[in-house]
Amino acid sequence: MKKHVVFFEVEGGTDKGLDGYRLDTLPMIESLKKRGWTAEVIFYSDERKDEIFERVVRGADAYVSRINPGNLKDEGAYFQLLRQLCEFDVKGIPHPDAMISYGTKDALVKLRDTPLVPEDTFAYYDIASFKINFPKSLKNGERVLKQNRGSTGEGIWRVQLTSDIGEVEEVPLNAMLRCTEAKDNHVEEHTLETFMNFCEQYIIGENGMLVDMPFLPRIKEDEIRLLMLHKTPVNIVHKKPTEGADAFSATLFSGAKYRYDAPEEWSALVCSFLDSLPVITEKLGGYDLPLIWTADFILDTDEQGHDRYILGEMNCSCVGFTSQLSLSENIADEIISILSEVEPVEQLINY
Structure with a gap:
């Protein structure tokens, strides 16, 4: 050696x-x-x-x-x-393929048959599949679209339907949307057609794609970031989004408040995540866990009314x-x- x-x-x-x-x-x-x-x-x-x-x-x-x-x-x-x-x-x-597996947003799709991720989470790798399927998923409620590239909330959109569309199988192209970007919680009004055309930029190019998952309203209560050193939890960052009807971003740039806790203070979440590591490793390619990496969780409620945490993303490229x-x-x-x-x-x- x-x-x-x-x-x-x-x-x-x-x-x-x-x-x-x-x-x-x-x-x-x-x-x-x-x-x-x-x-x-x-x-x-x-x-x-x-x-x-x-x-x-x-x-x-x-x-x-x-x-x-x-x-x-x-x-x-x-x-x-x-x-x-x-x-x-x-x-x-x-390993570079571990960086890709853990660091790209479609890791969520690979984990959607686990308790970590909602089943109605989708990935769009081409414009055609996005335009066919997104109007159908939006019919079922508010969604969040996440681009594969970018950081600090750029290209992550909360999408709310504001038009009354009645009983239809999918949202029509002329329906009005209220779109909030996580980068700074700014709001834009678009028709569905205009917004999907705008989102094409996130799909084209190398590693372009969009993840489509349900919006979790309890993100306004908190988002939890677990900092991992290989297999060991190091600390917890508790992120509280700023107040406001549309605000949902938990980035510092958007005004979210951060608090740093010891992992012991979140033992249920931490133990559950550690128990999930073998499944995560298997589904993301079988590579060794990254050296320094994070997992972000959003508070949700299960069918019995109990708290549960949903995995929002992982990051391992260059966590500081x-x-x-x-x-x-x-x-x-x-x-x-x-x-x-x-x-x-x-x-x-x-x-």
């Missing part, structure tokens, strides 16, 4: 400090060095792909990806490099922990454990 880890970053972007690095990358490198390992940051670019491949294969045991795919010119080329590295026995933390940089010590231990194929001696929390 070389005892060397490469951290991939990309130059530029809003997630960098004054030194050009992500604020949470160098602490992980320093924590690895304390444990007798070496580590370095390599800035990925398409032009240097072959050079980077040779350098990492020769010198590293593993890579840790700290790149938001949205900051890349060619996301596909980057993932191709990561796959090649994995084929040459460089450990992917995470700048408000808790001391976590770098635990992350370094976990990286070494993954590479040694030995479980950490100390877990953050025991359940």
